[in-house]
Amino acid sequence: MKLFKRQNNVLPGFGPTLGFTIFYLSLIVLIPLSALVFRTAGLTWGEFISTVTAPRVMASYKVTFGAAIVAASINAVFGVLVAWVLVRYKFPGRKIADALVDLPFALPTAVAGITLATIYSPNGWVGRLLEPLGIKVAFTPLGITLAMTFIGLPFVVRTVQPVVEEIEVELEEAALCLGASRWQTIQRVIFPMLLPSILTGFALAFARAVGEYGSIIFIAGNMPMVSEITPLLIITKLEQFDYRGATAIACVMLLASFLMLLIINLLQKWSRRYAE
Amino acid sequence: MSAPPRTSKERSQTEPAAVRWLLIAIAVTFLTLFLILPLAAVFSQAFEKGFSVYLAALREADTLSSIKLTLITAIVCVPLNLFFGVCAAWAIAKFSFPGKNLLITLIDLPFSVSPVISGLIYVLIFGLQGWIGPWLQDHDIKIVFAVPGIILATIFVTFPFVARELIPLMEAQGREEEEAALVLGASGLQTFWRVTLPNVKWGIIYGVILCNARAMGEFGAVSVVSGHIRGMTNTVPLHVEILYNEYNYTAAFAVASLLAFLALITLVVKTIAEWKVQQQLEKN
DSSP states (O other): OOSSOOOSOOOOOHHHHHHHHHHHHIIIIIHHHHHHHHHHHTSOHHHHHHHHTSHHHHHHHHHHHHHHHHHHHHHHHHHHHHHHHHHHOOOTTHHHHHHHTTHHHHSOHHHHHHHHHHHHSTTSTTHHHHGGGTOOOTTSHHHHHHHHHHHHHHHHHHHHHHHHHHOOHHHHHHHHHTTOOHHHHIIIIIHHHHHHHHHHHHHHHHHHHHHOOHHHHHHHOOOTTTSOOHHHHHHHHHHTTOHHHHHHHHHHHHHHHHHHHHHHHHHHHHHHHHHO | OOOOOOOHHHHHHOOOHHHHHHHHHHHHHHHIIIIIHHHHHHHHHHTTTOHHHHHHHHHSHHHHHHHHHHHHHHHHHHHHHHHHHHHHHHHHHHOOOTTHHHHHHHHHHHHHSOHHHHHHHHHHHHSTTSSSHHHHHHTTOOOTTSHHHHHHHHHHHHTTHHHHHHHHHHHHHOSHHHHHHHHTTOOHHHHIIIIIHHHHHHHHHHHHHHHHHHHHHOOHHHHHHHOOOTTTSOOHHHHHHHHHHTTOHHHHHHHHHHHHHHHHHHHHHHHHHHHHHHHHHHHO
16 A cells, blocks of 8 residues: 555645655754653663752752743733733734734844843842832842743733634624623633633743743843753753753653643644634 | 713723723733833943944954854755745645644744753764764864854754744645646746745745744854854854853943844834735735
8 A cells, every 4th residue: 555645636846845844854853852862761760860850950840830830821811911902902002012022032032131131130220110129030030930921922912812803793792782791791702712822822931931041041040949940950961061961851841841732732722623 | 962872883892991091001011011121221231331332342353253153054044944944835735645733743843842952952962972973073073062063953943934834824825826837837846936936925034034033043052052162153142141241231232232133123024024924815
């Protein structure tokens, strides 16, 4: 049996383009990523476990995942609000605000990092105002959360926005005709429609925040056990030529991202079914 | 006389004016705090000590060499990923075959991997303790902690940009136009250049501009493989880090302002491209 059935398709070039796609994908992505898995497999199970559960490593997971959850939650709330405002209301500067939402995608992370660190340092534009209140942002876990909120900002807005655009006004009118108040309509009709996209955006923002490095290290303070994120710990191990330690921790992070990817795919499938 | 009753359409579609303006105010404040303030801070810090200090920081030899390296990296990475993106989109969008969804997921993979890991994997292969590191050393070839490593890591992190933009666009456009061209006697390449390409032009521009922005701005992955040799293996973002860590804030922000300016241009081109793609899709 032939693997590829003769298709009813007259377009040329399937073989070469698919061949190159798979070749290039293997060369750049699959083989290098498998190197990480193979190198980790070189460790014994005991070595692996003791490396990835060392107190300093555990503390870094706590900081990284904890801050990422808080940041993604902030983005879930404000992202929905921003998406709603951008689609439904007209106000001066709306188009510019809409375009600016993607700034965290376009601005190099190192630039974001030094800028946030400067603004929120005790004598920076915002840090100066927070200092008398006893709130320290730069060089604390709060700074990490802030940087993660910045880089995750576009995800929720951009996943929720198209769904808000597609809500049929008839549904809202039907709810109104059946006697629902505006608040009830939002609660019972609009929110359930938005929920899958909100969760998808949350998961995307969370996944991005967990792996982020550049925008965080300048504002984090990078104190072991307190404000050291896992990606930084990988680099620290690498700089100390502890290749095994770096590889083992990276493998845990990679597994976490695969898990997130799976969840995101399931969420997207769910939201697509909801749309139909 | 009381105001005329509002139509049900108006009422069903919108909140009371007070709520509306409150929500707008919250959204604008949030965006100002997180987006406009940092952007303003970059330029204000860069020009803090005047225009001549700003220019001097940019004219410095190490800065110029970092700009050169960043340009070289982008010039290699963007065309490679563009060629790949077009090939992948052609195979995936115009044909059906088993394992298509898996292939799309694998193409997207670099986006879900931490930049630090994207750099690490190349150290594990080409580094001294890596798979082919010893062989490379015997033959005096340097990949990691040299320019080829920087280029490889950058190709990895910018890998999906063009493909993921083109695949849905080409899928939405279907095969009819290409089939018509072929039936009328055009060759495969003629069909691609004259029919497919004009249809996806703005999608390509969109993918390329984002790919370029990331290629020039990548920090984490490049940081792992660069080795931070001043004037040799420092890209612009890495140079910003060095200047900042040396407390040379004005110079750091001057160089950073170049990247921020690039980001603004990227946003403008992206917005135009998005609008054009939308138009193209509506036309079909």
